[in-house]
Amino acid sequence: MECSAARPNELLHPIERFASVRSIKSKTARWIRAVSALAALAGGLVATRHAAAEVTLVKSDPWEVYTSGRVNVFFGLAVGQGMPKAQLRGGGVESALDEEPSTDPNAQGKLFKMRVHSGFVPNVLSVGVRRKMGESTLRAQLSVWGTLETLSQRKFEAVAADFREGYLEADGAWGTFTAGRFGSLFSRGITETDFMYGHGYGVGFWGGTVGQPGPAAGLIGFGVLANSFSPGMMYTTPKLGGVRLALGIFDPVSMAGSWDGSRTARPEAELTYDLGSPDSFFKLHLYANGAYQKVYQGPLDSTVRGVGGGFRTEIGHFHLGAGGHTGKGLGLYYALEGSAADTLGQGLPFRTADGYSIFAQYVLGAVDLNASFGQSRIHLLDLDLQPDRADLHPIQTQTGISAGVVYHLNESFHLDLDYLRAQFRWYGGYKQDLNYFNTGATLTW
Amino acid sequence: MNRNPKTRRWLKSSVALTALTAGLLASNHASAEVVIAKGETWDAYISGRVGAFASYAFGEGRPLPKLAGSTIEPGGGVDNDDPTNDTIYEYDAAGMPLPKQGKLRKLRVRSGYYPNILTLGAHKTFGPNLKLTAQVSLWGTIEPDFAKGSLPPNPQRANGGRENSVQADFREGFMRAEGTWGEVNGGRFMGLFGRGLTEIDALYGHGYGVGFPMLRRSYSVPVTGDLRYQGPTGGMTGFGVLGATYAAGVTYDTPSVSGVKLSLGIFDPATYIGAGYGRTSTPRGEAELSYKLQRDGLLVRLFGSGGFQSLPVRSSSESIWGASAGGRFEFGPVHVGLGGFLGRAPGINYAFDDNPALASSTSTRVVPDGAGGMIMEMSHDLRNTRGFVGMVQVVLGPVDINAGAGQTVVLQADSDKANAAKVSTLKSQTAVTAAVVYHMNESFHLDLDFINGAYKWYNGESESLNMLNGGVTVTF
Numbered sequence: 001m002e003c004s005a006a007r008p009n010e011l012l013h014p015i016e017r018f019a020s021v022r023s024i025k026s027k028t029a030r031w032i033r034a035v036s037a038l039a040a041l042a043g044g045l046v047a048t049r050h051a052a053a054e055v056t057l058v059k060s061d062p063w064e065v066y067t068s069g070r071v072n073v074f075f076g077l078a079v080g081q082g083m084p085k086a087q088l089r090g091g092g093v094e095s096a097l098d099e100e101p102s103t104d105p106n107a108q109g110k111l112f113k114m115r116v117h118s119g120f121v122p123n124v125l126s127v128g129v130r131r132k133m134g135e136s137t138l139r140a141q142l143s144v145w146g147t148l149e150t151l152s153q154r155k156f157e158a159v160a161a162d163f164r165e166g167y168l169e170a171d172g173a174w175g176t177f178t179a180g181r182f183g184s185l186f187s188r189g190i191t192e193t194d195f196m197y198g199h200g201y202g203v204g205f206w207g208g209t210v211g212q213p214g215p216a217a218g219l220i221g222f223g224v225l226a227n228s229f230s231p232g233m234m235y236t237t238p239k240l241g242g243v244r245l246a247l248g249i250f251d252p253v254s255m256a257g258s259w260d261g262s263r264t265a266r267p268e269a270e271l272t273y274d275l276g277s278p279d280s281f282f283k284l285h286l287y288a289n290g291a292y293q294k295v296y297q298g299p300l301d302s303t304v305r306g307v308g309g310g311f312r313t314e315i316g317h318f319h320l321g322a323g324g325h326t327g328k329g330l331g332l333y334y335a336l337e338g339s340a341a342d343t344l345g346q347g348l349p350f351r352t353a354d355g356y357s358i359f360a361q362y363v364l365g366a367v368d369l370n371a372s373f374g375q376s377r378i379h380l381l382d383l384d385l386q387p388d389r390a391d392l393h394p395i396q397t398q399t400g401i402s403a404g405v406v407y408h409l410n411e412s413f414h415l416d417l418d419y420l421r422a423q424f425r426w427y428g429g430y431k432q433d434l435n436y437f438n439t440g441a442t443l444t445w
Numbered sequence: 446m447n448r449n450p451k452t453r454r455w456l457k458s459s460v461a462l463t464a465l466t467a468g469l470l471a472s473n474h475a476s477a478e479v480v481i482a483k484g485e486t487w488d489a490y491i492s493g494r495v496g497a498f499a500s501y502a503f504g505e506g507r508p509l510p511k512l513a514g515s516t517i518e519p520g521g522g523v524d525n526d527d528p529t530n531d532t533i534y535e536y537d538a539a540g541m542p543l544p545k546q547g548k549l550r551k552l553r554v555r556s557g558y559y560p561n562i563l564t565l566g567a568h569k570t571f572g573p574n575l576k577l578t579a580q581v582s583l584w585g586t587i588e589p590d591f592a593k594g595s596l597p598p599n600p601q602r603a604n605g606g607r608e609n610s611v612q613a614d615f616r617e618g619f620m621r622a623e624g625t626w627g628e629v630n631g632g633r634f635m636g637l638f639g640r641g642l643t644e645i646d647a648l649y650g651h652g653y654g655v656g657f658p659m660l661r662r663s664y665s666v667p668v669t670g671d672l673r674y675q676g677p678t679g680g681m682t683g684f685g686v687l688g689a690t691y692a693a694g695v696t697y698d699t700p701s702v703s704g705v706k707l708s709l710g711i712f713d714p715a716t717y718i719g720a721g722y723g724r725t726s727t728p729r730g731e732a733e734l735s736y737k738l739q740r741d742g743l744l745v746r747l748f749g750s751g752g753f754q755s756l757p758v759r760s761s762s763e764s765i766w767g768a769s770a771g772g773r774f775e776f777g778p779v780h781v782g783l784g785g786f787l788g789r790a791p792g793i794n795y796a797f798d799d800n801p802a803l804a805s806s807t808s809t810r811v812v813p814d815g816a817g818g819m820i821m822e823m824s825h826d827l828r829n830t831r832g833f834v835g836m837v838q839v840v841l842g843p844v845d846i847n848a849g850a851g852q853t854v855v856l857q858a859d860s861d862k863a864n865a866a867k868v869s870t871l872k873s874q875t876a877v878t879a880a881v882v883y884h885m886n887e888s889f890h891l892d893l894d895f896i897n898g899a900y901k902w903y904n905g906e907s908e909s910l911n912m913l914n915g916g917v918t919v920t921f
Contacts, residue, residue, distance in 0.1 A: 055489055055567065057482045067489065067565065071579045071620045073631035073695055075711070075728070097716075097723040100757065105815050114727050116693045116713040123618030123632065125565060125581045144583065146615020148633040148693030148713070151664040153725060155715040155798040156690045158661065159633065161583055161613035211716070211725075410571055412579075413622070441631055443579045443620035445489075445567045 054128070055445055062131040067445070069125045073148060074203050074416070074440030075116055078210050082109035084430040090341025090378065091332060091395030092424045092432050094209045111434065113210045117149040119416070119440060120199040122215040126165070136172030141165065147213045159213070164229050176236040184230045184250055185268040186335050187308035189287035190357060191226045193321035194218045196312070197359040198372050201406045202418040203438035208333075216438075221333040222400025222422065223357030223374020225308065225325045228334045232268075239274070246270045252293055255304070255329065255338035258346055261296030266336070268292075276314075285312045287323075291335060297347040304329040304336055304350065317363040324356035332376050332398060341378050341395050351394070352379040370404040370418070380427060393428040414442045478566065479921060487569040491921070493562045497587055498655050498892070498916025499554055502672050506532030506547030508906035510869055520719075520793060520802025521871035521900050522908050523670035524549065526662075530673040549910060551672045556586040557655040557892070557916060558647070560677045564617070574624040582617035586675045611675075616691050628698040630710075637696065637708050637731040638752035639689035639796035641771050642834060643682075645782030648773070649838040650847050651680030653882045654894035655914035659683045659794050667719055667793070667800040670898060670910065683794035684876030684898060685834030685851020687769065687786045690795050694731075701737070708733040714754055715797045720790065720804035721825030722756040722763065729754035729797065744775035748784075752797060759812070763827060765803075767791025771834075778840040782849075785833035793830065793853060793874070802871040803828055808860035826858040828870075847880040847894075857903060869904035890918045 054066040082099030083092050085106050099109030128141035143165035150157035167180025183191075198204065199218030207217050220226045234248030247269050252262035268291040276283030290307040310323020329350030331337035343350050357374025376398045384394060404418030417439045424432040478490035507524055510517055519525060524532050532547035566580035589611055619632030635643075650656065659679030660671040670683075682688035696710030709732050714725035733750035749770040755762040771784020790803040808826035811819050834851030852875040861870050880894035892915065899909040 055482060055487075057489060069565075069579070069581065071581060071618045071632045073620070073633075073693065075695070097718075098725070100724075101759070103813070103815050112726050114714070116695065116711060116728050118693070123581055123615060125583075125618075127565075144613070144615065146581075146583075146618055146633075148618065152718065153714060153716040154664045155692065155792075156661055156668050156688075156795040157664050158584075158612070158614035159616065161615040412569055412577055441620065443577060445487075445569070445579055 054126070063129055064131065065127070065129050067125070067127050069123070070121065070442055070444040071123045072119050072121070072201075072440060072442035073116065074119045074216075074438050076114065076203055076206065076436060076438045076440075078111060078113045078115075078206060078434055078436050080111050080422075080434030081432045082111050084108050084426070084432060086426070086428065086430050087392050088426050088430060089344075089392055089394040090339050091398055091426065092208065093206075093422070093434055098210050108432075111210065115149065115206070115210070117206075118147040118214045118216070119201070119203045119438070119442065120195070120216050120218045121145075122147040124164075133170075134172075136170055136174075139169045139171070141167060141169075145215070147215060149213045151213060153211055173238060175238050177234070178236070178248075179233040181229055181231050182234075184227045184232060184291075184335075185234070185246055185248055185270040186227055186289045186291035186306060187225050187323070187325050188227045188270060188289060189272075189285075189310050189312075190224050190308060190321075190323035190325070191220070193310065193312055193323060193359050194220065194224050194226075194357075194372070197319050197321050197361040198370055198402060198404065199418065201414045201442050202370075202404050202416040203440070204402055204418060204420045204436070205400065205422055206436060217333065219357060219359075219372050219374050219400050219402055219420070221376060222398050223324070223355040223376055225306070225330055225332075225353075225355060225376070226334050228337075242274045244272050244274075246272075252295075253336050253338065255295055255336075255342065258338065258343045258348065259295035259297045259302055259304075259329075260346075262293065263296065264294060266291060266293040281316055283314045287311070290327075293336065295329075300347045302329070302350060306330045306335060306353075319361040319363070320359070322356070322358040324354065326352065326354035328352055332378070332395065344381075344383060344389070344392075348383065349381055351381055351384075353377070354379070357400075366408045368404075368406040368408070370402070370406065372402045373400070375399045384427075393426040393430055395424065396427045397423075397425045399423040399425075412444055414444070416440055416442070478564070486571070487567060489565070489567045491566075492564045493582075494559060494918055494920040495561045496557050496559070496653075496916060496918035497554060498557045498914050499552065500655055500658070500678075500912060500914045500916075502549055502551045502553075502658070502910060502912050504549050504897075504910035505908045506534075506549050508546050508902070508908050509544060511905045512866060512869070515865075515867055515869055515904060517902055517904075517906055518802060518806055518868050518870045519669075520667050520800045521669060521874060521902070523658075523898075523900075523910050524672060525666070525669050526673075530671075546908075549672065553588065553672065555588040555655075556676045556678070557653070557914070557918070558651040558678050558680045559918075560584050560586040562616075574626070576621075576623050578621040578623070580617065580619060580621075581615070584614040584616040584677070585611050586677060587611070588675045590675045625700060627700050629695070630698075631695045633691055633693050634696075636689050636692045636694065636712055636752070636796060637710050637733040638750045638767055638791075639687045639769060639786070640733060641735075641746075641748035641750060641773075642686045642769060642784045642786065643689045645771065645773060645784055645834065645836050646680045646682065646686050646688075646849075649780050649782050649836040650849055650878060650880065651678075651894065653890045653918050654680070654880050654892040655912065655916065656680030656878060656894065657683065657876060657896050657898045657910075657912055665718070667802070668795060668798055670900075679794065681834060681836070681849060681851050681876055681878060681896070683853060683874050685785070685832040685853055687767070687792050687832060687853070688795040690798065694728075696731075704737045706735050706737070708735070715799065717756055717765070717790070717799045717803065719799045719801045720827070721823060722758065722804075724757045725754070726757050726762075727755055742777045745772065746774075747772040752791065754797065765790045765797065765827065767796065780838040780840070782836045782838075783834070785831070787829070787831035789829055790827040791830060793855065793871070802855055803830070805858040805860045805870075807864035807868055808858060826860055828858050828861075829856040830854065831856070843884045845880075845882040845884070847882065848878065850877045851875070861903070865903060869902040869906055872901045872903045875899045875901075888920050890920070892916055892918065 054068040082095035130139040204218035232250035270289035306327025308325035312321040355376035619634040694712035767788030769786040804825040810824035832853035836849030
């Protein structure tokens with residue numbers, strides 16, 4: 001389906017993305033369809049874009065009903081160090097239940113843990129409807145997410161279905177209006193990059209524990225400050241010379257335990273520039289985004305704010321993406337998540353968080369070769385250096401190095417093997433290093 | 446089978462019922478699915494059910510310890526919150542509860558053994574030797590959870606709040622690749638160990654009924670009998686049926702050779718925190734060897750299955766394992782299912798589900814303290830459990846008449862015997878059940894079932910609860 005208003009992100013549109021980078025030989029045509037489906041699903045899952053991988057269920061004028069989704073399973077091994085024994089603030093992988101303790105109660109234990117679980121995107125069921133309304137298109141889509149694994153690895157425990165996505169979209173020559181629960185803008189660009197060139201069919205980092213349910217995080221937390229699915233309303237302009245602006249307001253979040261109050265909606269914005277037509281050998285996507293929110297604690301108030309930016313480019317079979325972010329009180333993993341890394345406590349100022357990451361992908365026939373590197377950093381305040389806080393050790397850096405191979409057996413079936421090394425460093429010299437080996441399969445429709 | 450026109454409709458409904466049950470239980474091919482879209486090499490389908498039951502419970506409440514100064518170890522019985530939620534006590538003139546076992550009397554309107562289910566899936570073929578299937582199923586009871594709805598007043602309820610929602614359970618989400626070479630399943634689907642026993646209960650017992658309310662209360666406490674929390678209910682689960690669960694895993698099934706099939710799988714390991722084991726390191730292996738013979742009017746299905754998992758302790762590890770065997774036999778309208786299990790802490794109610802009754806709460810050992818000395822700590826000696834179940838179904842036209850009995854036994858560890866004066870441990874869970882199911886057509890099913898569940902502890906305490914359930918299910 002093509003609408004008069006172009007998509008906010010042309011790289012996510014399968015035809016435009018792959019016409020220029022894949023061979024159109026009949027031998028590889030099947031694979032092109034496969035990766036087209038991947039890109040389209042990426043759009044649907046990550047950025048509430050049109051999912052070209054969708055299956056039309058019913059077409060009865062004026063409505064069309066479609067579905068899309070995926071199921072997957074991954075085997076993973078985490079090997080490395082347990083959490084250091086100190087008063088750490090933020091970051092790292094909690095290991096109290098799972099580590100092999102050292103004979104010295106004050107020494108770091110070892111972690112060796114296998115799981116059979118979901119990946120970066122868990123099982124997903126999406127159902128949507130669309131219809132024409134004059135020159136515009138109206139659409140509504142609902143997505144339910146569910147991991148394979150249960151809370152605390154309890155055998156007979158329900159998997160809470162997550163109504164991750166539920167939004168409406170009106171699209172026309174005047175632009176696009178989106179409302180409901182959908183992917184927010186800050187920092188959408190780098191999250192898309194991780195999905196497309198990194199872990200869309202893989203696992204990466206398991207999150208801050210090895211025994212709780214996912215979904216997994218890819219390179220999120222290691223230079224990637226991910227956007228999240230949030231209640232909001234967003235207007236996106238039509239594309240003018242490749243430039244497009246998305247403006248949205250989102251339900252405010254509170255910083256639990258530090259700044260618990262919020263009163264006004266959170267504005268977010270993203271400016272993008274796209275160069276290259278669907279059949280271009282060279283394509284470029286630039287983005288800059290940001291968010292701003294006031295938070296309160298009793299009579300005090302403060303501001304969480306951040307900006308991000310980056311690019312993706314596709315030159316033939318070679319794909320490259322990089323981005324970064326900086327701001328106050330942003331957290332380590334998901335923008336404005338509210339974490340112990342952000343502040344010393346209730347009503348105290350926010351620390352500065354920043355990060356950067358780079359992704360490379362080489363497309364070799366039906367195989368994608370992926371590699372990435374990223375680092376998130378937390379900068380101390382003067383308050384952190386006071387003598388009475390000498391025993392508290394905030395996270396300093398989280399560095400991730402990742403590599404993966406994805407084989408697209410056909411347009412529906414995808415095999416993945418990926419590795420991630422996670423390095424955590426706290427102020428005061430404490431450290432934790434972990435290696436994640438993941439392999440599994442994903443079936444999409 | 447009778448081929449009279451009068452019963453032809455019922456035959457179709459029974460086939461659909463059996464196929465649906467098989468699809469829901471064992472992630473087998475769901476013949477009851479309704480194709481909603483179809484292409485040259487693919488199709489999308491939907492299936493599901495909705496149901497509602499009135500369920501009346503009457504019997505004994507939680508027992509009091511027989512021996513003065515002793516306690517009853519948690520893990521069995523009904524209404525285990527402290528204080529109890531539903532037990533009715535007698536009081537003295539001063540309003541103090543009398544020191545005697547209370548009673549349970551409670552009527553609920555709730556979901557049954559299977560709650561409301563919505564299943565969506567798709568098939569796609571790639572040539573003659575590869576067929577892919579993806580299927581997801583959402584389960585949701587009709588009753589809300591403990592903290593919501595019309596149950597106890599929630600002090601956290603905001604003014605004007607509407608909070609009696611029902612959380613959906615993403616119970617199933619798996620992919621399957623199949624060909625002449627066999628079948629690979631990956632995702633969240635029913636495990637292999639315990640599957641045969643669960644099939645017996647679902648097909649010949651409670652697939653359209655309720656049975657006993659063996660309920661999940663929270664991730665941090667064991668599954669036990671309960672009248673307050675939301676279902677789905679358990680049928681005969683916990684009474685000789687060590688129920689299979691849906692788990693994250695990968696399995697390979699060989700092709701059927703003369704009716705024999707071998708299934709091998711690995712699954713995400715289960716924690717035994719309540720039993721004293723928090724760590725896991727390696728996946729759980731499960732396997733099932735099955736045999737199926739089907740001829741006119743005759744069906745024989747035999748199964749033997751097992752599972753094994755290690756539970757690391759310090760630098761060594763304990764092992765939990767279980768084995769199960771049994772069979773289903775259908776001779777015309779008479780269907781019989783028999784099976785049993787045994788093992789080292791393989792579960793009380795559900796296979797490899799944590800429960801404090803799986804390990805001794807009084808066993809100890811001496812270990813190094815890390816500073817050159819020795820200390821005594823809990824050793825959580827694992828207990829052996831075993832059980833057996835038998836179920837019979839007689840098909841009279843559109844009516845199924847079901848009956849069965851089963852028992853799960855927990856064997857004491859040495860330390861349990863030595864400390865019996867202090868702690869009374871769970872001894873057995875026994876049930877007898879009967880049901881009548883009327884299949885009005887292929888979609889509409891009426892059920893009336895009864896079950897008596899009886900618990901015994903080693904110091905002589907006992908508890909018995911009767912459940913009388915009636916309701917209706919619509920399948921599609």
